[in-house]
Amino acid sequence: MNANDLQAPLDPPQPGNTASLDEDAAKIVQEEEALLSRVKAHLATLPPPKPAPKSDYDEQLLSLRDQIASARLEDVPALVQQMERVTGIAAQRNAHVVEPVDPKSPYFGHLRLREKGRPDRDVLIGKTTHVDAKAGVRIVDWRHAPVSQIYYRYEEGTDYEETFGERDVEGTILARRTVTIDESELLRISAPQGTFVRGMSGAWRSLDVRAASLAGGQGVAIRPEDMREMAGRAGALGTGAAFHAREDRHLPEIAALLDPRQFELISKPDTGIVVIQGGAGSGKTTIGVHRMAFLAYNGGRRFTADKMLVVVGSPALRAYISEVLPALGLPGIAVETYAEWARSVRIKTFPWLEAPVEENTPSVVTRYKTHPAMLGLFERRAKEVLEDGTIRRDVRGVLYFWADVLSDKDRVLAAFEAANDPEFPMDQVKRAWRWCADRCPAVLDLDPGDRTERKAASADEPEYSEEEHKRRQGVDGQDASDRDERATLDVEDDSLLLRAYQLLRGELKKGKQPLLYEHLFVDEAQDLAPVDLSVLMHVVNQPRSITLAGDTAQRLFMDSGFRDWRQTLDELGLSRVEVEPLRIAYRSTREVMEFARAVLGPLADPTPPVAPRSGAPVEHHHFPSQGAAAAFLADAIRPLIQREPRATLAILSRHPEQADVYYEALRMAEIPHLRRIRSYEFAFRPGVEVTEIRQVKGLEYDYVVLLDVNAATYPADDESRHLLHIGATRAAHQLWVVSSGAPSPLLPAWLD
Ligand SMILES: Nc1ncnc2c1ncn2[C@@H]1O[C@H](COP(=O)(O)OP(=O)(O)OP(=O)(O)O)[C@@H](O)[C@H]1O
Secondary structure, eight states, X not given: OOTTGGGSOOOOOOOOSOTTSOHHHHHHHHHHHHHHHHHHHHHHHSOOOOOOOTTOOHHHHHHHHHHHHTSOGGGHHHHHXXXXXXXXXXXXXXXXXXXXXXXXXXXXEEEEEXXXXXXXEEEEEESSOEEETTTTEEEEXXXXXXXXXXXXXXXXXXXXEEEETTEEEEEEEEEEEEEEEETTEEEEEEETTEEEEEOTTSOEEEOOHHHHTOOOSSTTSOOOGGGGGGSOOTTOOOOSTTTTOOSOOSOOOOXXXXXXXXXXXXXXXXXXXXXXXXXXXXXXXXXXXXXXXXXXXXXXXXXXXXXXXXXXXXXXXXXXXXXXXXXXXXXXXXEEEHHHHHHHHHHXXXXXXXXXXXXXXXXXXXXXXXXXXXXXXXXHHHHHHHHHTOSOOSHHHHHHHHHHHHHOHHHHHHHHHXXXXXXXXXXXXXXXXXXXXXXXXXHHTTOGGGHHHHHHTGGGSOOOOHHHHHHHHOTTSSOOGGXXXXXXXXXXXXHHHHHHHXXXXXXXXXXXXXXXXXXXXXXXXXXXXXXXXXXXXXXXXSSOEEEEEEOGGGOOOTTSSOOOHHHHHHHTTOTTOOEEEEOBOOSSOHHHHHHHHHHHGGGSOSSOOBOOOOOSOOEEEEOSSHHHHHHHHHHHHHHHHHHOTTOEEEEEESSHHHHHHHHHHHHHTTOTTEEEOSSXXXXXXXXXXXXXXXXXTTOOEEEEEEOOOBTTTSOSSHHHHHHHHHHHTTEEEEEEEXXXXXXXXXXXXXXX
16 A cells, blocks of 8 residues: 555445445445454554553654654654654653554544545544554544644534645545444444444444434443433433443543534643633533643643643542543643642641641631732732832741731721622621731741740730730740640631742742642632632743633632632733633533523523433422432332443432431432442442532532422522532433422422
């Protein structure tokens, strides 16, 4: 074969078992089978890949050089990019070998292109690049920009214009198909003409039009949408949708399914801030991690794994995405919750500050410390003290500054009066100020090195009452500051201290080096305060490359200072950054999304999401007591587990005590694979998990039951609305709502 072989029509198709398909569909299947046979035959001729020694990439580079020598012009950029990537990876410590093409699943996309004056050619999209012009096989990594742009942006039958290396190319997409190849077998083809699946017997059949549009959520697994008639009867849990589901329920790697809008966000320029506002299940996490893969591939040595940070909302979400990062070629990326990250950096920055963290911070104090007015005050005061030189420039000076700003009554009151926040009236501000004025000096006294100095400067301290003084001095008259109970930090102080450090001293440090990442992805950003985001933005190297993803409808920390994206971006000085909306809800069915939107009431986005899949109606089951509800659930769950052993079911309550009651009842009913999740230790495998809604943020299940959706548990307030919305949108296929007392007023009237 020569370099032009891919331009020739495909080998005569092997006759497949396509009897039930019409002529056009059969032709498509036969073309794809022939193509796969050719690729398989070629891959079988390759020597088995030798694991390259960790520090030696010469072999891979030599092989790529040989491929380039015999490649066609338009293939050269992909190969050069792969070479750069190998070189870049080799440069990292803990380097990993670039994977060869996996013969079991060599590609997931097929483009047939026609360019002016050239014969037609086939380009396959996969997870790594392999071009063998002689064998007529051209597989290109999905992250390789020009080719992937054609794959993701253009539809079959449309004309395209792209730049390949130095060359502008115009052409037409003759065919654009997404294929599922597993264990070297072609199992599914999605094309504009239809979706064709191969059954167990080897016979191909066409999914009906409705089912064919239901792509989503399960990665390469085949969804048994056409099995829906099996189940979905009212009063039965389970729709049949989880029958063939994946065993592993971590976030899937779904490069094959990305839609043009998602790809647009993933492939945004590597510098700049991309802010994604998308409803539940619209692919925010998916985009964040795929964008990192894209940057790592295209950004050369800048975006190596050790230079990227992912900040997630909970340990559960960290576990959820843990498997996809290595699968995307990103092993070793740090994934942390903000609280853990901030705490550890604060401890490293202020190692001598051994203040315990307060467990019962009043909500007014949280509001005070995370309020944008406080961030503004920190920024203004830092500028002033730096200008007038009234600040110690060492790390201890940062602590003084923090204490001073938080407890300077006049300035604080002026700042909050100017902010004029109706949700934070001045009497609450004063209460919070009192807390700080009380505690900050006690924290300063923890620093033995500075205690003497503190006493000398005591004229600046907030005044203690005589009683407090006595307590501080200890009843025996000795200095008892070491055991002053008020010498605690609130969780929110981590951010304030870190921000104060940045404002006064510049970059945070990792050892002696600046703590700087090249890319930051923040998921669930709506639960971070502007000050948290500000700290994070300043640990990213210039020119900044950041992805912020969040959903205002899923806010859980109502005191966190985040109101909406626009306001938060303005507060961060990012007024010109666009908020990128995502509209397609991939995870949940239309029925689930309708319910989830209804419970939001006035908090819902005026533009409803588009949910392409339809499924079982949401059902409300009302019982007089928790016992009766639990007995009913046990009866519904047992057959579900028998019918669909791969299903995942979440039974979600608002409070842990409620989850305990149902868990105990289901345990006594001997429900198999039952797990009570108390502290984010999710299994990501089939079974029944009983937990609280807060814990499942960001995760997904086939089926969800919301427990005790009673008026007493979910009154008509914002927090209840957000919680119900989050709980409901964990469901991919079916949602039940159970009440065991007077139902919540948030339930839509149409549910009964
Ligand atoms: N283009 C797509 N086609 C099919 N499935 C998709 C697509 N994009 C995302 N998904 C799937 O939709 C589900 C939800 O994605 P993801 O978790 O990224 O959404 P999210 O916006 O972060 O959700 P949440 O806000 O609820 O945490 C996942 O199963 C993901 O694989």
